[in-house]
Amino acid sequence: MLNKDLINQHVNDTFNKELESLDYKIVVLDDDPTGTQTVKDLPVYTDWTESLLTDAFEQPNNMFYILTNSRALNALETTQLHQELSKNIENVSQKLNKPYLIISRGDSTLRGHFYLEPNVLNETATKPFNAVFYLPEFFEGDRYTYKGIHYLKEDNQYIPVSESEFANDTTFGFDSTSMADFIEEKSQGEIKSENVFHITLDQIRNREKEQILNTFGDLNNFDAVVVDALNDEDMDYFTACLVEYLKYHNKKFIFRTAASFVKSICETPGEIINLQNYKKNNNGGIIIVGSHVKKSSSQLNHLLENANINAIEFDVKAVTQSNFQDYIDKLTTEVENIITKGKDVVIYTSRDVIKTGDLTNNLSISTNISNGLVSIIKRLSIQPNFIIAKGGITSSDVATKGLNIKKAKVIGQITKGVPVWLTGNEAKYHHMPYVIFPGNVGEVDTLTKVYKLNS
Numbered sequence: 074m075l076n077k078d079l080i081n082q083h084v085n086d087t088f089n090k091e092l093e094s095l096d097y098k099i100v101v102l103d104d105d106p107t108g109t110q111t112v113k114d115l116p117v118y119t120d121w122t123e124s125l126l127t128d129a130f131e132q133p134n135n136m137f138y139i140l141t142n143s144r145a146l147n148a149l150e151t152t153q154l155h156q157e158l159s160k161n162i163e164n165v166s167q168k169l170n171k172p173y174l175i176i177s178r179g180d181s182t183l184r185g186h187f188y189l190e191p192n193v194l195n196e197t198a199t200k201p202f203n204a205v206f207y208l209p210e211f212f213e214g215d216r217y218t219y220k221g222i223h224y225l226k227e228d229n230q231y232i233p234v235s236e237s238e239f240a241n242d243t244t245f246g247f248d249s250t251s252m253a254d255f256i257e258e259k260s261q262g263e264i265k266s267e268n269v270f271h272i273t274l275d276q277i278r279n280r281e282k283e284q285i286l287n288t289f290g291d292l293n294n295f296d297a298v299v300v301d302a303l304n305d306e307d308m309d310y311f312t313a314c315l316v317e318y319l320k321y322h323n324k325k326f327i328f329r330t331a332a333s334f335v336k337s338i339c340e341t342p343g344e345i346i347n348l349q350n351y352k353k354n355n356n357g358g359i360i361i362v363g364s365h366v367k368k369s370s371s372q373l374n375h376l377l378e379n380a381n382i383n384a385i386e387f388d389v390k391a392v393t394q395s396n397f398q399d400y401i402d403k404l405t406t407e408v409e410n411i412i413t414k415g416k417d418v419v420i421y422t423s424r425d426v427i428k429t430g431d432l433t434n435n436l437s438i439s440t441n442i443s444n445g446l447v448s449i450i451k452r453l454s455i456q457p458n459f460i461i462a463k464g465g466i467t468s469s470d471v472a473t474k475g476l477n478i479k480k481a482k483v484i485g486q487i488t489k490g491v492p493v494w495l496t497g498n499e500a501k502y503h504h505m506p507y508v509i510f511p512g513n514v515g516e517v518d519t520l521t522k523v524y525k526l527n528s
Contacts, residue, residue, distance in 0.1 A: 097174040118138065122161070181225075214513065253297075289314075289315070359417070360420070362422065390423070392441045413455060481507070482495045487527075
């Protein structure tokens with residue numbers, strides 16, 4: 074069983090990741106904006122026209138993000154989006170003669186189109202991938218993979234993600250405990266668990282490089298590979314082996330990961346920044362809480378009980394009513410009246426979960442709720458002092474539909490695992506820090522602390 078001592082154990086040696094010599098542009102396809110939670114100084118695009126992709130490939134950084142928001146899409150929409158993405162990326166890569174490596178960044182609690190997205194990219198690619206690596210680790214969020222089982226920390230214990238609330242997600246729920254069984258479940262048996270490759274923690278910590286490189290060499294037919302890692306040092310050693318292999322072998326790999334692998338292969342890992350250095354106005358700020366997972370609800374309650382902030386509850390049941398637009402207009406007026414007086418406000422969805430037997434309908438309901446929240450930001454006639462959005466779908470929709478962001482810059486994190494974007498010239502509010510707070514990150518008081526850092 075996973076324990077704290079094992080997580081904190083380190084190997085007392087050094088190694089060189091040699092990232093500078095890996096001549097790839099790394100393209101991170103992010104299914105919501107929270108995946109930028111471990112990097113800094115990188116561009117993130119919310120569209121993927123060939124013009125924008127050309128700009129992205131010509132950036133000096135070794136990596137850029139494309140926000141797909143595919144976690145808010147159904148399977149057909151996600152398939153069509155990734156087919157288009159794959160073709161456009163290949164076209165630009167060939168035109169500029171710049172090779173690339175794709176990371177499909179998803180949630181560290183295994184929600185999202187975990188199997189579908191890399192599979193579509195493989196089927197659409199001119200040259201198929203030899204393998205897909207599954208690395209859902211996110212150490213800043215207490216998410217680890219050990220002996221092929223993915224764990225998270227809950228109430229000071231480490232439990233398989235399959236035993237958490239996330240496995241009961243209304244759209245992306247699952248039953249499997251091991252990653253190999255999870256891959257078989259999500260592929261609907263197309264990939265059998267016994268055929269999934271496994272790079273173990275013992276191989277990594279015993280520095281069994283030859284065995285790891287031999288595993289890479291055995292991968293040929295879009296094989297699935299699960300990788301154990303409990304801390305950044307583990308992940309960095311895996312990355313070092315990977316980079317060394319790719320330098321000398323003509324293999325094509327794709328990665329379905331959370332944020333820790335991205336941090337490991339990135340030249341500019343994230344850091345905590347001080348938002349007080351950015352110019353502010355005298356208006357009040359806005360926090361939007363769309364996520365309704367248990368951690369978000371606990372953090373919201375802590376904020377309401379411990380901060381001097383106005384609160385507006387967004388009734389999720391209103392999305393089914395005929396006068397929904399009038400309801401949005403009323404909330405927008407309330408918000409403007411509050412922030413005009415220099416006071417802050419938190420807008421949060423009621424904690425009800427509207428659930429049907431139709432997974433596509435569940436996703437549509439979530440999207441309609443998010444669209445309602447975003448309409449408030451879109452209709453504002455004055456600029457808030459700050460905006461914090463909590464929840465993946467919510468933060469993505471606020472970015473693209475509410476703030477009209479096409480290209481932003483990841484400038485770091487306001488606290489561990491909570492990224493900050495700086496909006497671009499095209500955005501509704503230019504060069505404004507935008508705090509993207511994942512629904513499943515932090516302790517009970519983290520949202521309150523982040524708010525006080527902004528207020």
